[in-house]
Amino acid sequence: MFDACADPKSIEGLTWAACYLTSGKHIDFYWSFVTVLLLLALTAPAALAMGFAGATAARSRFLPISILGKGYAAIVRGVPDIIFFLFFVIALDQGIEYLKSLAVCEDHAWPWQGLEFRVCPEAKVPLGKSSAFWHQAYGFGLAVFTFAIVFGAFAANVLYGAMNAVPRAQLETAEAYGMSHGQVFRRILVPQMWVYALPGLSNLWMILIKATPLLFLLGVKDIVYWARELGGSKTQAYEYPHPDWRLWYFLGLLVFYLIFTKVSEIVLARLSARLSHGQATAAGEAQRKAAA
Amino acid sequence: MKRLLLATALTALSGAAFAQDVVRLGTEGAYPPFNFINDAGEVAGFEREVGDELCKRASLTCEWVTNEWDSIIPNLQSGNYDVIIAGMSITDERDEVIDFTQNYFPPAASAYVALAADADLKGIVAAQTSTIQAGYVAESGATLLEFATPDETIAAVRNGEAVAVFADKDFLAPIVAESNGELMFVGEPVQLGGGVGLGLRESDAELKEKLNAAIQSMKDDGSLNALIEKHFGPEAAKF
Known part of the structure; x- marks a missing residue:
């Protein structure tokens, strides 16, 4: 990055540290923080949407939909995450390529031949000749989708419980006013359920933050991958040889995660206070008394 | 909605250039001096130089990909890259599931x-x-x-x-x-093992022939030995 860094083995002290910390690999490391934050920013709403759909389906009075919603939560929650991240992603990737091959390939041979999966080159997603960026973006997209499915199942269960926790009297009153089922759901049930869902959802958020290292299983290089890679001892084959510094890198990650979860806690606490406002819960009652 | 997005993404990806086919080389990037990620964040080491030279000789356009060692064979079979170049020794067990070229690093x-x-x-x-x-x-x-x-x-x-x-x-x-x-x-x-070779899908016979010929030409003109000496020192076993 700097001119002084042209020959790293001849420099020492602060200059060395400055050059070391701005090497291309470190820049990749810093960018991976953005990757993780972006993943969280996309996954959290996606998982919430999946959860909401799952919970709504589970409450449906139409049996097949209800079974679908409950089955989704039960199956995904029961399968170990690591299996999901190892096998589901490969299956999803192959499934997408198979569907695409039906549309673009001339030869419709069954792609699963023994241990290999073969489709014509035009059906590859992304195409073999696409730039590395597309390969990464695709891997990232698969990651977001997989995280959304896994965490959506947990969120579905939380939201299902929260919907059932809304006092029945509230819904009955709404019905007595002549609201339709849809209106009761939208105007009464959903606005009130969040306060019951929030503790469970905040747990999920904390777990999601810590689950991001699973990204590496999907080929996305996250902060834990880079910390391990940068911290590992380096021989003279590298420009900046150093002993095993993983401890320092992982301490850095520890600080990052602690700050991040602390900030999350503060935000969630505020959100909780806001949602409790005017609710017929202990927290809502406490707020009312404090104000009076 | 999701399907719509997916369809849009697929169209966008398939529209991205119809140039020459690219051979994707998969490596681990954590095994110096065979392969490692250098301080610029790129794949480097003995296999980087060998791979680039082989691609040049076989007139292939190559791109480097890193993948964890654990899942390096399944991802080859799944088609995420076309060649494993990761210091992988040729063994009978591996030969049952994938194909190897001739070795480019002697049994060590x-x-x-x-x-x-x-x-x-x-x-x-x-x-x-x-x-x-x-x-x-x-x-x-x-x-x-x-x-x-x-x-x-x-x-x-x-x-x-x-x-x-x-x-x-x-x-x-x-x-x-x-x-x-x-x-x-x-x-x-x-x-141990029969030397280090390039790993390929068993169905990729054509690519295997091209790479075998390229490795042979590097062995014949001594450039492979020169690279071995450069990365592993004068005492390393050569061809």
């Missing part, structure tokens, strides 16, 4: 490294998961301690988790040389 010795000369090689020995060395340790009567990356196997010996590490001698040599006498080779080196 594996060795034990420990903190003390009298280390018990039948004790706890560290090796990388799914390597021929791990298989050898498991059969040697020692207690095998597996790690996902080569670097962790060394760290395990340094912090006393394992008595010794068993790995390619060429990988261990620079680490021992730079440890200021802390680490040392113990016991006799062991010959």
